[in-house]
Amino acid sequence: xxxxxxxxxxxxxxxxxxxxxxxxxxxxxxxxxxxxxxxxxxxxxxxxxxxxxxxxxxxxxxxxxxxxxxxxxxxxxxxxxxxxxxxxxxxxxxxxxxxxxxxxxxxxxxxxxxxxxxxxxxxxxxxxxxxxxxxxxxxxxxxxxxxxxxxxxxxxxxxxxxxxxxxxxxxxxxxxxxxxxxxxxxxxxxxxxxxxxxxxxxxxxxxxxxxxxxxxxxxxxxxxxxxxxxxxxxxxxxxxxxxxxxxxxxxxxxxxxxxxxxxxxxxxxxxxxxxxxx
Amino acid sequence: xxxxxxxxxxxxxxxxxxxxxxxxxxxxxxxxxxxxxxxxxxxxxxxxxxxxxxxxxxxxxxxxxxxxxxxxxxxxxxxxxxxxxxxxxxxxxxxxxxxxxxxxxxxxxxxxxxxxxxxxxxxxxxxxxxxxxxxxxxxxxxxxxxxxxxxxxxxxxxxxxxxxxxxxxxxxxxxxxxxxxxxxxxxxxxxxxxxxxxxxxxxxxxxxxxxxxxxxxxxxxxxxxxxxxxxxxxxxxxxxxxxxxxxxxxxxxxxxxxxxxxxxxxxxxxxxxxxxxx
Numbered sequence: 001x002x003x004x005x006x007x008x009x010x011x012x013x014x015x016x017x018x019x020x021x022x023x024x025x026x027x028x029x030x031x032x033x034x035x036x037x038x039x040x041x042x043x044x045x046x047x048x049x050x051x052x053x054x055x056x057x058x059x060x061x062x063x064x065x066x067x068x069x070x071x072x073x074x075x076x077x078x079x080x081x082x083x084x085x086x087x088x089x090x091x092x093x094x095x096x097x098x099x100x101x102x103x104x105x106x107x108x109x110x111x112x113x114x115x116x117x118x119x120x121x122x123x124x125x126x127x128x129x130x131x132x133x134x135x136x137x138x139x140x141x142x143x144x145x146x147x148x149x150x151x152x153x154x155x156x157x158x159x160x161x162x163x164x165x166x167x168x169x170x171x172x173x174x175x176x177x178x179x180x181x182x183x184x185x186x187x188x189x190x191x192x193x194x195x196x197x198x199x200x201x202x203x204x205x206x207x208x209x210x211x212x213x214x215x216x217x218x219x220x221x222x223x224x225x226x227x228x229x230x231x232x233x234x235x236x237x238x239x240x241x242x243x244x245x246x247x248x249x250x251x252x253x254x255x256x257x258x259x260x261x262x263x264x265x266x267x268x269x270x271x272x273x274x275x276x277x278x
Numbered sequence: 279x280x281x282x283x284x285x286x287x288x289x290x291x292x293x294x295x296x297x298x299x300x301x302x303x304x305x306x307x308x309x310x311x312x313x314x315x316x317x318x319x320x321x322x323x324x325x326x327x328x329x330x331x332x333x334x335x336x337x338x339x340x341x342x343x344x345x346x347x348x349x350x351x352x353x354x355x356x357x358x359x360x361x362x363x364x365x366x367x368x369x370x371x372x373x374x375x376x377x378x379x380x381x382x383x384x385x386x387x388x389x390x391x392x393x394x395x396x397x398x399x400x401x402x403x404x405x406x407x408x409x410x411x412x413x414x415x416x417x418x419x420x421x422x423x424x425x426x427x428x429x430x431x432x433x434x435x436x437x438x439x440x441x442x443x444x445x446x447x448x449x450x451x452x453x454x455x456x457x458x459x460x461x462x463x464x465x466x467x468x469x470x471x472x473x474x475x476x477x478x479x480x481x482x483x484x485x486x487x488x489x490x491x492x493x494x495x496x497x498x499x500x501x502x503x504x505x506x507x508x509x510x511x512x513x514x515x516x517x518x519x520x521x522x523x524x525x526x527x528x529x530x531x532x533x534x535x536x537x538x539x540x541x542x543x544x545x546x547x548x549x550x551x552x553x554x555x556x
Binding site for chain 1: 295388
């Protein structure tokens with residue numbers, strides 16, 4: 001995949017050391033690469049060449065990977081398995097995993113800021129990335145997920161956590177594509193689409209989490225082990241699945257309504273995400 | 279101090295939650311604010327108004343604070359005391375401290391990217407910050423500090439770790455001032471000056487670490503407890519102090535040689551750092 005090549009080139013620019021090794025271990029562990037693929041698909045929908053998106057595709061995947069590494073730590077979800085392999089702190093050690101996460105997060109911005117796009121676009125796009133990943137975005141979602149989710153009994157409150165924890169980082173590539181295409185009027189529309197897709201994606205994860213064994217799913221079922229509130233525990237499996245399908249449909253509809261966007265490839269991508277088996 | 283006011287305004291923009299509380303707890307714990315003060319002093323030396331530096335001053339202090347929070351974690355230095363108060367994970371919990379560090383690091387870039395300077399300057403300055411803080415800078419220094427420092431027996435190798443771990447984030451504000459002043463030809467000169475001052479500063483820390491009690495120093499003497507290789511253990515206290523003074527003198531000399539820079543205030547600042555008692 002294109003993203004693997006560009007990630008490898010970026011990793012080559014880092015000095016050797018245990019932390020680099022751990023960064024590469026987690027970053028190159030495969031994974032679905034959904035966020036970079038969303039970005040590449042969106043810039044193509046605007047008629048741009050994929051290459052303009054490379055630094056931001058790398059940056060988003062680095063941020064996603066850092067969030068997994070830190071989320072898996074003993075003090076957080078305490079997961080041993082990720083993408084079918086030992087988690088970063090199991091393969092290395094906790095200190096190295098913390099630093100690998102810090103390194104990926106910082107290097108994400110270094111990479112994004114090396115973009116050859118117009119400086120004003122780079123500033124806007126990198127700022128969106130920081131906003132979506134930061135303490136009013138994904139980090140707030142993690143905070144609520146750790147500190148408040150167990151008290152939650154209504155679907156609205158859980159939805160808010162999913163918007164923050166999952167939706168924000170799925171919105172970021174879509175919003176950034178609008179910036180790179182100089183269609184700033186679409187930024188907020190993509191934000192909403194990303195939130196809808198993020199919620200659908202999270203519900204799907206919750207469903208797969210109970211249907212698959214850890215081996216099939218490629219990661220530990222820590223939600224079940226930790227007896228966590230999820231869309232399935234709150235809505236029941238059938239209603240959750242129904243809502244997931246409605247959300248994916250709504251996402252496709254909103255994408256189809258965008259004025260300057262060729263939506264076929266993006267809609268095909270969402271079809272494939274909707275039918276994923278893990 | 280100016281920096282406290284601007285940090286407070288930035289914190290006000292974050293949604294309430296336990297992680298925000300932990301971010302504020304560590305960010306507003308006082309501290310010497312050396313990095314923001316270096317930045318403000320440097321932009322004034324170039325004849326600019328301090329306000330142009332506010333977003334970057336915040337960003338650098340946020341990055342410095344995140345590095346302390348993560349460095350203090352049980353898996354890293356395992357320190358209980360910082361700036362005379364319980365460390366972040368002691369005051370809150372480990373998960374919240376990890377997220378507070380992640381939140382500060384991400385918010386540093388969000389803040390830097392909100393700068394009203396010219397977009398090209400913002401890109402250059404934010405990129406310098408990422409380079410200095412990232413896996414070829416401070417994070418690499420942390421990596422070596424954790425994974426390799428115990429095998430070190432020569433001063434050159436220890437110096438390299440200090441350049442990375444301390445020098446990089448002291449260089450960043452000085453280099454950024456040159457960018458904001460459109461004196462890009464000074465960027466590398468400030469990088470060297472920052473490295474020299476960082477080394478002097480680190481040696482001074484090592485000396486204070488053995489001379490002061492934890493209560494006086496305001497943080498745990500974890501270097502001694504962990505039997506860590508330091509400038510003092512390698513060079514002896516007298517030679518270390520002599521080298522520290524030589525380095526501060528060298529820093530002042532290089533600053534005095536800069537062509538477009540009014541150096542008096544910066545040199546006075548270095549005098550005050552050199553005579554600090556903690």
